[in-house]
Amino acid sequence: MGIETKEHIIELKHIKKCYVKDTPVIYDFNLSIKKGEFVTFLGPSGCGKTTILRMIAGFEKPTGGEILFNGQDISKLPPNERQINTVFQKYALFPHLNIYDNIAFGLREKKMPKDQIEEKVKHVLEVVDLEGFEKRSVSSLSGGQQQRIAIARAIVNEPKILLLDEPLGALDYKMRQEMQLELKSMHRELGITFVFVTHDQEEALTMSDKIVVMSNGMLQQIGSAEEIYHRPANAFVADFIGESNIFNGKKTSRNTVHFAGADFSCVDAYPKGTLVDAMVRPEDVILSAQSEGKLRGKVISSIFKGKYYDVTVLSGKNEIIAQRDEGMKIDSEVGVDFKTDAIHNMPSDMMVNHMEGILDDNMRLRLVDGSIPVNIENIFPEYEIRDQKVYDKNGATVSTEGMKISVSFPSEKAELSDDPVKGYFQGHITDIIYKGDHYNYCIVSRNQVEYSVDDEYLWNIGDYVSIVIPDEALQFHPVTEHDIQ
Amino acid sequence: MKKFYLKRSTLGIPYILFLSLFVIAPLIIICYYAFTNGAGQFTLQNLTAFFTSGDAIGTLIYSLLVAVVTTIVCLLIAYPVAFILAKGGYKRGNVLLMLFIMPMWINFTLRITALKEILTLLEGNLAFHPFLNTILGMTYDFLPFMILPLYNTLVKIDSSYTEAASDLGAKTSHVFFKVILPLSIPGIVSGVTMVFLPAMTNYVVLDMMYNSTYIMGSLIGSYFNAYDWNNGSLISLILLILMLIISWITGEFTDSDETTGGAYE
Numbered sequence: 183m184g185i186e187t188k189e190h191i192i193e194l195k196h197i198k199k200c201y202v203k204d205t206p207v208i209y210d211f212n213l214s215i216k217k218g219e220f221v222t223f224l225g226p227s228g229c230g231k232t233t234i235l236r237m238i239a240g241f242e243k244p245t246g247g248e249i250l251f252n253g254q255d256i257s258k259l260p261p262n263e264r265q266i267n268t269v270f271q272k273y274a275l276f277p278h279l280n281i282y283d284n285i286a287f288g289l290r291e292k293k294m295p296k297d298q299i300e301e302k303v304k305h306v307l308e309v310v311d312l313e314g315f316e317k318r319s320v321s322s323l324s325g326g327q328q329q330r331i332a333i334a335r336a337i338v339n340e341p342k343i344l345l346l347d348e349p350l351g352a353l354d355y356k357m358r359q360e361m362q363l364e365l366k367s368m369h370r371e372l373g374i375t376f377v378f379v380t381h382d383q384e385e386a387l388t389m390s391d392k393i394v395v396m397s398n399g400m401l402q403q404i405g406s407a408e409e410i411y412h413r414p415a416n417a418f419v420a421d422f423i424g425e426s427n428i429f430n431g432k433k434t435s436r437n438t439v440h441f442a443g444a445d446f447s448c449v450d451a452y453p454k455g456t457l458v459d460a461m462v463r464p465e466d467v468i469l470s471a472q473s474e475g476k477l478r479g480k481v482i483s484s485i486f487k488g489k490y491y492d493v494t495v496l497s498g499k500n501e502i503i504a505q506r507d508e509g510m511k512i513d514s515e516v517g518v519d520f521k522t523d524a525i526h527n528m529p530s531d532m533m534v535n536h537m538e539g540i541l542d543d544n545m546r547l548r549l550v551d552g553s554i555p556v557n558i559e560n561i562f563p564e565y566e567i568r569d570q571k572v573y574d575k576n577g578a579t580v581s582t583e584g585m586k587i588s589v590s591f592p593s594e595k596a597e598l599s600d601d602p603v604k605g606y607f608q609g610h611i612t613d614i615i616y617k618g619d620h621y622n623y624c625i626v627s628r629n630q631v632e633y634s635v636d637d638e639y640l641w642n643i644g645d646y647v648s649i650v651i652p653d654e655a656l657q658f659h660p661v662t663e664h665d666i667q
Numbered sequence: 668m669k670k671f672y673l674k675r676s677t678l679g680i681p682y683i684l685f686l687s688l689f690v691i692a693p694l695i696i697i698c699y700y701a702f703t704n705g706a707g708q709f710t711l712q713n714l715t716a717f718f719t720s721g722d723a724i725g726t727l728i729y730s731l732l733v734a735v736v737t738t739i740v741c742l743l744i745a746y747p748v749a750f751i752l753a754k755g756g757y758k759r760g761n762v763l764l765m766l767f768i769m770p771m772w773i774n775f776t777l778r779i780t781a782l783k784e785i786l787t788l789l790e791g792n793l794a795f796h797p798f799l800n801t802i803l804g805m806t807y808d809f810l811p812f813m814i815l816p817l818y819n820t821l822v823k824i825d826s827s828y829t830e831a832a833s834d835l836g837a838k839t840s841h842v843f844f845k846v847i848l849p850l851s852i853p854g855i856v857s858g859v860t861m862v863f864l865p866a867m868t869n870y871v872v873l874d875m876m877y878n879s880t881y882i883m884g885s886l887i888g889s890y891f892n893a894y895d896w897n898n899g900s901l902i903s904l905i906l907l908i909l910m911l912i913i914s915w916i917t918g919e920f921t922d923s924d925e926t927t928g929g930a931y932e
Binding site for chain 1: 825827828830831832833834835836837838841845846849850852
């Protein structure tokens with residue numbers, strides 16, 4: 183423990199955050215950041231990454247859990263008592279102060295002698311390459327220059343941690359790339375721990391030692407850029423980072439996986455029969471003559487992307503994207519294969535669409551998002567229903583009210599509808615993953631229950647949909663005391 | 668046939684007419700009367716008369732006093748109100764603001780009469796505290812004009828500025844005095860101008876509060892009522908110049924603050 187706390191400058195333990203009571207935006211979030219690391223929080227907008235950053239800075243207080251700074255809980259400290267500085271998304275340079283006064287703000291708060299302040303401001307302006315800007319006003323600076331001043335204003339205080347909240351979002355592409363490299367070299371020179379927030383995966387891959395991928399307030403994966411790109415933990419990460427082909431697959435033996443209509447060799451530890459999401463990066467797809475390759479298909483589009491072509495092939499019902507040096511004629515017949523070891527299998531999330539509820543007196547199962555009818559005779563074959571009463575095999579009445587029952591359904595059996603009353607559950611689409619011949623949707627209900635549904639049709643993120651589940655797809659199981667433990 | 672094109676400058680004609688008729692021309696007329704005597708001959712006598720008359724100077728000082736005190740009282744009441752409404756995080760902040768602004772929709776004389784009745788009830792006779800009653804009446808009358816610009820400025824101050832200040836180590840009081848207060852100066856300036864100028868001339872309040880002391884407004888009124896247009900015009904002109912100086916000073920203050928700021932300490 184002693185060594186560990188020395189090594190970790192900041193530790194987030196069981197962090198939970200609710201803006202509205204009982205609707206958490208951050209669930210149980212755990213993360214340790216080592217001293218001197220460049221850590222990036224990456225995720226789509228609204229995934230909670232900025233909220234975490236604001237909690238580290240002290241602008242928000244966590245609803246639960248603790249934030250340890252060098253082993254001490256700082257979650258209740260106001261921002262001005264933390265040795266942490268922030269570079270804001272829109273810079274937040276004080277418009278009523280000139281550049282010198284902006285940078286000197288923090289030092290004056292520390293009551294530093296005047297000549298020392300002058301020296302430090304001068305030095306930090308050299309670091310950000312804006313010597314002689316002391317007397318300029320904020321409004322006379324370009325976006326890129328304001329960005330540098332914002333960084334200077336933060337690092338002049340020599341914080342232990344520098345937080346950067348999408349600081350490059352407002353800059354144009356060229357400038358952004360330049361600043362990425364500069365930030366990285368600044369990190370190397372200063373030796374300060376950088377915590378960076380972005381939704382731009384390229385930015386994250388370029389700069390970070392460690393990337394924390396988030397979605398819907400939950401941590402998806404922590405790893406280096408290479409790990410996250412080549413060995414994503416789940417289909418969400420695979421889809422979010424870079425381009426990918428993702429298929430529903432099943433292990434057919436220790437070394438083979440079946441998807442898109444063929445068996446492919448693969449290397450992983452999952453036993454035969456495991457349901458997996460199989461991912462192949464477009465650069466690992468080989469398009470060849472029709473006679474070669476395990477799959478066969480037809481080119482449906484070929485788009486020039488500068489360094490390469492994106493060629494999309496329709497094989498059966500699956501669309502497969504390949505990156506190639508040369509384009510291909512549309513409608514040409516091709517063979518499709520994958521490079522050896524290019525297939526990365528991820529276990530499908532088996533816990534989704536799995537809910538527990540309590541039977542009411544009308545033989546309906548009460549769940550968080552509503553109730554569904556239950557056929558008692560299917561769950562308990564020994565029971566019998568007569569006149570809306572349940573009898574056991576000895577003919578005695580059984581009270582089913584209050585029984586705990588779990589229900590689950592496979593995502594491919596359910597479908598989406600825009601008619602809110604058509605399905606049992608309703609919610610907004612929060613994620614879409616394209617899987618060859620269908621889309622996998624993540625739907626979050628008003629009560630924060632997550633559902634996963636496969637649908638052929640394209641819906642949009644944010645759409646309000648209802649989830650239609652055929653009765654035969656619902657699988658009920660009684661929950662015994664043993665299960666609860 | 669030549670087509671008629673509406674030029675952009677053509678659109679300005681009605682406004683130019685309006686401005687020259689109702690702003691420029693009256694100014695010229697005031698200037699003319701201020702520097703002539705009853706017979707229409709040029710003279711500086713009105714000017715010297717004003718600055719040598721103890722009564723006139725006394726009225727000027729009394730007006731300034733009323734205006735300054737009213738402005739300060741309004742500012743002291745309005746700033747916290749505007750601040751709480753803008754930054755207090757009330758869901759219905761604008762409804763609360765409306766409640767403060769609503770008295771403006773009620774007739775001014777009616778409001779002052781009501782206040783007068785209340786004050787009479789409390790003080791017995793209004794004549795005991797003429798200055799206090801005047802300030803109370805003016806504050807009640809002008810407070811919304813101070814709250815509104817302050818609220819508008821404060822509500823626009825991005826929370827990232829205050830967050831940045833506390834992030835840089837400033838405690839709550841420093842965040843206020845080093846960031847929020849300087850950033851709200853434009854609101855203070857427009858609030859002050861909205862209150863100070865009318866407070867110097869609004870003699871109706873004094874009349875209704877039985878305050879028999881003259882302020883600049885009543886002085887001008889008395890001259891014009893006596894058909895002495897020359898002296899009346901001169902005093903109006905003096906008041907105008909005074910206002911110009913005040914707005915120049917306040918304007919200068921905000922400008923300098925934006926460009927050079929607190930400069931080097």
